[in-house]
Amino acid sequence: MAFNTGLSGLRAASVDLDVTGNNIANASTVGFKSSKVQFGDLYASGFLSAGTNPIGDGVRVQDVKQSFGQGNISFTDNGLDMAISGDGFFILNNGGEIRYSRAGQFGIDKEGFVVNNQNMRVQGYTADDDGNLSGIRGDLQIETGNLAPRRTTNLTTDVNLDSREPVLENQVSVMGEFGGTSFDGVPFNLDGTGTPPVPVTAFPAGSFTVSYNDGTPDRTVTIPAGLSAKDVAAAINDEEGLSASATTELNFPQIDDAYIQEPGFDFNLWIDGSEVFLDLSGVNSVDGLISEINGSPSARNLFASLDDDGELRVVDNSGNTLSYNFSNDNDVGSDGTDTQLGIVRPQADRSVEDVSVSGDPLYADTWADRSLSTTNSFNPIDQRTYNHATSTTIFDSLGNPHELTQFYVKDASPSNGVGQSQWSIYLQVDGELVAGTDQQPYTALFDQDGVLQSVNGDPNGEIVVTDWVPKDANGNPNGADGPPDDPTAVVSPIPEPAVSSAFVVNLGSATQYGAAFGVNDQQQNGYTTGRLSGLDVSDQGVVFARYTNGQSKSLGQVALAAFNNTDGLSPVGDTTWVETFESGQPVIGAPDTGTLGSIKASSVEDSNVDLSAELVNLIIAQRNYQANAKTIETSDAVTQTIINLR
Template sequence: MSTQIALTGLKAAQADISNTSHNIANVGTTGFQRSRVEFGDLFSTSPMANPRTQIGSGTKLLATQRIFEQGAVTTTGNAFDLALEGPGFFALQGGETGGRAYSRAGAFNLDPSGRVIDSSGDFLLGFPVAQNGTPLSRDPAAMRPIQIASQTGAARATSTVELDLNFPASGQGRQATVPSAVGFNPGDPTSYAYSTPMSILDADGQPVDAIAYFVKTAEPSATSTDSTFEVQLSYQGSAMTPPATPPELTFDAFGTMTGGFGPMTFTSLSGPLTMDFTGSQMSNDAFSVRNFEQDGETKRSLSNLEIANDGVVWATYGTQEAIAIGQVGLANFANPNGLKQIGNATFVETSESGQPDIGQGGASGFGSIRSGALESSNVDLTAELVHLITAQRNYQASAKALETSSSLSQTIMNMRT
């Protein structure tokens, strides 16, 4: 009997050592929650047993209790690293059953499709929201993997350009004669007075080369104080077809534009391009572009990402204002110790844990979400090492009890012989 009692002590001490070693091994695991083993004593009872002379039968492992305490939060600077400050778990799509799983480990990143995943490839779940951050649903069934597009918007070719220029009041730029004796030729700088490149977009939103040329056709004389420039365009090295009405800009003696108002539409194989020079002037300053605007659009790339304390994910594309694309969902349980651990600091619900209570960061019963930080393991290494020494002594004591019991049994056997 004493041998069996000593064996239960050995098994209990071994379980304690194994659990403590597991805690120590995960001291660097993000979001890890330490555990402890709980034991109960064994008694063999019968209706005829005398309670005053009962002797116990050893010990047994009752449960492994997880200690859900806040771990230290360390700053990482990575927007996809999330730390929970307070109770709750991140809700994930994946886990042992392919269903939902729960974890406090918030080291997330993006997969090739832009979905937010953890190191195991499980998707971070969130609620749908409007672009201003207003929640569209709090129904747990509406939770979906949070997906962040790398680009947004649709590409559109430039169809209109607004160009506000300043022309010098005197001189003819590079042009050899006024009017030009050789006719306009984009390859001959002496055939035009001034030129300026224009940054416009093709149908795919990609920049293409376009140049506006200005050929001086008239300058102030005894009969007129006006200066006139003919407009020519080239698109990817080829001259564009001008409109039927000669595209000319006219300025009076005061530098005010008196002709050339309204759109001028040029055409090429890629389509029409409408120019508007309203606002241009002539002065004593050098030729310059005072303002340039074009209506083409390119796909806007993700330029910034922020995750608020309530879990709303704000994405900025290009220079536009940030838009909300989802809200991180959190879960909590009436009995977190009833959760089943499946590795990687991840759990799945069981009948003992109960159904999850779903909510968002900062709500009642849930901690706040801190972006750019991670929750470390809540293992106290010093305390675990001290406990390991205690467990080792318990093991040695049980081994000594087993040795003593074996020695007594051997003595009895020797007496019989």
């Protein structure tokens, strides 16, 4: 019997050595759980009893039990590495077989699926195209394609309008008629016709007298001969109550793609005698010439584009004198000089009653049959005609950015300043007034506490824009969705998917306090297209994709599984386990819910092997093995003594 007892001890000690050695070998294995051998003694027993003096038959290995205690969490530089802090297992799809693991070293395969080092796919809750998580469990997949653009359908603006701002009552506008064309409240060109300005290389001498109704002495405006458009505008701007802007425009109907592609093509521009540097070596089309002009550092205020007839146009918005020449080997070309005066506008700081005109017909025709009177004329390019303005970027259906500007003008109170204030609101997209504000502004009313009451009677403070046509840099429709066929059918909020360029401006949070104008918040829901730039994982296991347009979208959520009897799981290698009858069925849910642990991104869970304890166990197992071997050796010696008896 001693032989059998010793042999059982050797077997048990050998198993203990194997388990301890396996723990030591996996001390650096991510997600590994250490094991411990559990022993039980053996006694012979019969049906009736084990006798009065039973002697044990040795030892047997009852179980090799794993310890599922938490391992240390170490940070990594891989955004998809995950560690579970708390209870739970990752769910892995191994070609249809479901496995469970604590090892969170994950990456992406060629098809975009999140996988571990053995190409087992990580399972989780999938998301739809808008990033909304569902309750459907499947293999997590990362979409590596571009994020499609989204048009702006809602803009929320939270602003404070300064209640201390004055009411802009002393604005002036042009009244009268010339040549059958009405000029009421409209800026006019300094050529007397209302058409684009007449080219003038050097303006003739002229003068006109401005009379004021507030007792200010009359002022005579004298324009010396030979001034450029910029100088004439400056002379008019010096007079109270008047404003002018200068523009010089050159048109080149002769220059087309064929002309440029002829040998020896040459094109030169000068601004007030200073040459604009142009590199024509790679230019073989009108579009290429436009890009070269607009991109030249020495072009200053020049802007080249195609006009309505598709011909090359170069504009200087400062009224500088422009000189040019162009030619090719088959054409002597042309050269010339041009300077023009653009729009004349009334100013906001004077009420002008009458203007008498004398001098050159160019100036006489400009003012003939016109007078200036006090109105509340809004002019978006004249900062004196509005109190506040703020801009933000919105996007059309193709993802093209456009600049939306909101203008706020303090009006006279409808209740004589008692308990109520009124502001006019104008909206402009890319320099064009929208929402009908070119005809009539929206009216915002505030109560005595500075709280918004309504915008055009709407207590929600919403402005529905239904007349916006998205355009390109040349002012032409860019192919994106335009206004709805029936503007009256547009409702707020605009349902998805949107089918027009209509959008809502929400001013419901606007206030009017005695504090400086400020934009507290401004949010819009559109964006341009974006490329995948990175991935993030939240504590709830949600995988977020980051894109180059600043947007992020949920791609899915990692699912975790827990078991009533974790010790019942069966290890199958690769730091994975499978479900057994003893473990029970898994309880599956999202991380950080119920009893499930949270996810630590860019981290892994280290092995929970205590190396110091395992080395001590190794010494103990070795001594146990040696002691049991001694039992066999002693039994052999006793048996040999009996055999030697005669």
